[in-house]
Amino acid sequence: MGVFFFAKILTNQYHQRMNHGYIFDCYGTLVHPISNSGAKEFLQTIKANERYYRIDRLMTTPTSIQEHLASDSFGHIDTITQSHIINSLQKDKTTLYDDAQRIIKHCIGQNIPFCILSNLSADYKQNIEELIIEPYRHYHDIIFKVLFSCDIGYKKPEPASYELAINFLQSKGIHKDKMTMIGDNPKYDYLTPLSLGLQAKRIQRNKKQTDINPQDIIHNFDELMS
Numbered sequence: 001m002g003v004f005f006f007a008k009i010l011t012n013q014y015h016q017r018m019n020h021g022y023i024f025d026c027y028g029t030l031v032h033p034i035s036n037s038g039a040k041e042f043l044q045t046i047k048a049n050e051r052y053y054r055i056d057r058l059m060t061t062p063t064s065i066q067e068h069l070a071s072d073s074f075g076h077i078d079t080i081t082q083s084h085i086i087n088s089l090q091k092d093k094t095t096l097y098d099d100a101q102r103i104i105k106h107c108i109g110q111n112i113p114f115c116i117l118s119n120l121s122a123d124y125k126q127n128i129e130e131l132i133i134e135p136y137r138h139y140h141d142i143i144f145k146v147l148f149s150c151d152i153g154y155k156k157p158e159p160a161s162y163e164l165a166i167n168f169l170q171s172k173g174i175h176k177d178k179m180t181m182i183g184d185n186p187k188y189d190y191l192t193p194l195s196l197g198l199q200a201k202r203i204q205r206n207k208k209q210t211d212i213n214p215q216d217i218i219h220n221f222d223e224l225m226s
Contacts, residue, residue, distance in 0.1 A: 021174035022107065023165045023193070025156075025183025026118035029203050030100040031131060034093045059155045064122045094124070096131050097205075103221035104132065108139050113172040115165040116146045117181075119155045119188075143172075156188040162196055182224075186212060 024030055096104075107114050116132065125148055133140055140146070145168045149155035152164055162181075169179050180199040183189025190212060193200040201216050210217065218224065 019174065020112065020178045020180070021169040021172065022112065022114040023162070023169070023179060023181040023198070024103075024114060024116045025181075025185065025189045026116055026120065026128065027094070028184035029182065029189070030104075030116065031094040031096050031128065034095050059119050059121060059149045060153050062122050062150055066123075094127055094131070097220075099221040103224060104136070104144075106225050108136060108143055111143060113169050113174055114144045115168050116144070117156065117161060117165045118146070118148055120148045120150055122148075122150045125150065156185075157192040159192075159196060162193065162198070166196075166198075182218070186210070190216070 027033075104114075106112070118128070120128065128146070128148075133146055136144070145165075147161070147164055147168075149161065152161060154161040154164070156162070166176060166179065170176070176197055177199070180201060181189055181193035182201045182203055184203050184205070186202060190200045190202045201218050202210070202212050203221070204210060204217050204219060
């Protein structure tokens with residue numbers, strides 16, 4: 001009886017795991033910048049030109065920052081400043097958090113479907129692809145999918161961006177109420193997903209006080225695997 005009971009518990013845990021899926025944010029959640037001086041310089045420049053409101057164009061089109069600068073999308077910026085920004089952007093790099101590496105390997109190893117949903121300009125795609133897609137290319141579109149706003153034409157918190165992630169997980173047999181969004185932004189990665197009927201957790205690596213339900217907070221991905 002004891003062996004049967006133990007086996008039943010393991011079977012239930014297995015099915016619970018197989019019937020769950022994740023939607024991960026990217027920046028601040030899975031990856032963090034090693035250097036981002038180019039991005040900072042670009043943002044400071046367009047703020048000075050009072051064209052910051054056009055930043056959405058970067059997130060929802062495949063056009064690079066260099067192409068936007070050349071077309072004066074953000075106002076006239078002299079060629080020397082443009083060149084300096086582009087050179088700085090090329091040096092911007094990100095890396096995976098150690099626990100993010102572990103959760104990705106865990107999900108792939110346990111056949112847990114997940115989607116990465118990121119507000120990202122085209123300039124940073126290659127770095128993210130090298131970190132996440134290339135090492136696991138055989139599993140891309142099978143166990144996981146990466147959705148960049150610059151590719152899909154929508155950005156968080158637009159509902160259409162989440163729907164694409166939801167559709168992918170549903171195609172893997174995951175019911176909507178078994179999907180959990182995890183990210184560091186309280187609006188984009190917690191409140192909006194909840195309003196769409198998803199489960200949500202905020203990853204809060206700095207452990208600061210917050211008004212979010214403590215049960216919906218994790219401080220690293222190892223807590224999901226414990």
